[in-house]
Amino acid sequence: MKIDFRSDTVTKPTPEMLAAMMSAKVGDDVYGEDETVNELEHKLASMFHMEAGLFCPSGTMTNQIAIKCFTQPMDEVICDQTAHVYRYEGGGIAYNSMASVRLLHGQRGILTPEMIEPEVNEENIHYPKSSLVVLENTVNKGGGKCYTLDQIAAIHHLCAVKGIKLHLDGARLFNALVATGDRASDYGQYFDGISICLSKGLGAPVGSVLLGSAAMIKQAKRVRKVLGGGMRQAGFLAAAGIYALDHHVQRLAEDHQHAKALAAALTETNYVESVMPVETNIVLFDVAKGFKADEVVHALGKKGILCNTTSNKTIRLVTHLDISAAMIDQTIDVISKLAI
Missing domain, CATH: 3.90.1150.10 (Aspartate Aminotransferase, domain 1)
Structure with a gap:
């Protein structure tokens, strides 16, 4: 028997999750008519006190959509040098958004306002515009290191003062919530976008949800279409996410x-x-x-x-x-x- 520790993406749906998937009510999600997809998006948006959500095939897609929504060509994204959005998303920041990246060296991937502030460019035609900070929670290359809400609040305050958007790559965010005892409902006030992965620790076979304002998610849906991420009867997959949120968090x-x-x-x-x-x-x-x-x-x-x-x-x-x-x-x- 093989015991597989390569990743938490290798999990198989439980019999109960499969049953939920097979009984899902579905429709054409590109038309917004898949009841189960709509339920999943609403469930997560409500959980994190954000306005809307968008179901996508992967966390890479939700992150890349968010970066595209929050930047313009010639802008700059600030993140840690170990960040998934920089190291493991195929150069997508450059390819999809035509933005440059300012890399910081956090402690196990954890950034602080003191690290970020000196790297925010002043207005100058020689510099790219600093328009987005991306955090990762938990930090993959940091060995599952967690941000606390107090740390996030301080970075949010700096971004607000500087007029910079703040996005969270929450690939394993529920692991962080369980470890710290922080509440999902407190997160929405700090981030312009949150990417929630369902196919890692939560055990769903496919899918991530991007959370944000209603206006941002409207734009994100257009970007998802351009990236080829519009799915049809996706409720079979969304049902696995709903089951995971109801049964696999604690x-x-x-x-x-x-x-x-x-x-x-x-x-x-x-x-x-x-x-x-x-x-x-x-x-x-x-x-x-x-x-x-x-x-x-x-x-x-x-x-x-x-x-x-x-x-x-x-x-x-x-x-x-x-x-x-x-x-x-x-x-x-x-x-x-x-x-x-």
Whole structure:
């Protein structure tokens, strides 16, 4: 049996989620006539106290649509140098929005107003216009590190003073909410756009929702069409998202505990130099001197434990709803006895 820690995107729908999908009421969403898509968009917008939502195939699409809506060609996007919108979205900021990027070096990807303010360009024809700040919560490359609402509020205040839009890549936002105890309803006041991914920790097979003002979502729907993201009877997919929101949020705490157990086991081995502190469901660890990350991954794979490298010395494991407590125990046993 393989135990798959490569990502929380590898999950399969539960039987109950499949049943919800198969019984969904559907229509043509491009005409706005899919009842289940409309329900999902309204549900998330209400949850985060925002005006409207737009269901899309992926978090990359919701992020790229938001950036397109909040910038003009020759503008500049400010984000951390590890940000998903910069590293893992195929150069989409340049391709889709014709904007440049100002990269900051946050602590595990977490930005502060003190980092951002000096990088906001003054009005000058030689400089791109600083028009958007993008945050990521949780921070993937930061090992699932979370922003708190107080940190977000301070950045929002700076953006408001500077006249800059603020977007959140919330790929694993519900992990952050469960870990911090913050409320979704407090988020809408701080962001012009929020991208919510349903296919990671929440376990839906496909889909993300972009949240924003009614006017922004109207524009976003046009951009989605241009990007080829208009779907027809998408309610079958939206139903999985609704089921996930109703049944899979609080159980994220279990994934977090599993990740912490794995981290504790890794610290006791001779082939691990350090483990990044675990807050949510991502475990990042560096291999010790004399070991290679890809060799450790290969050795774990031979024992049925699947994971990925993120650099030549760093390995990532991600817990999710398809990982049981028994699987964690088995993995810890493999980790403790692994000979490389």
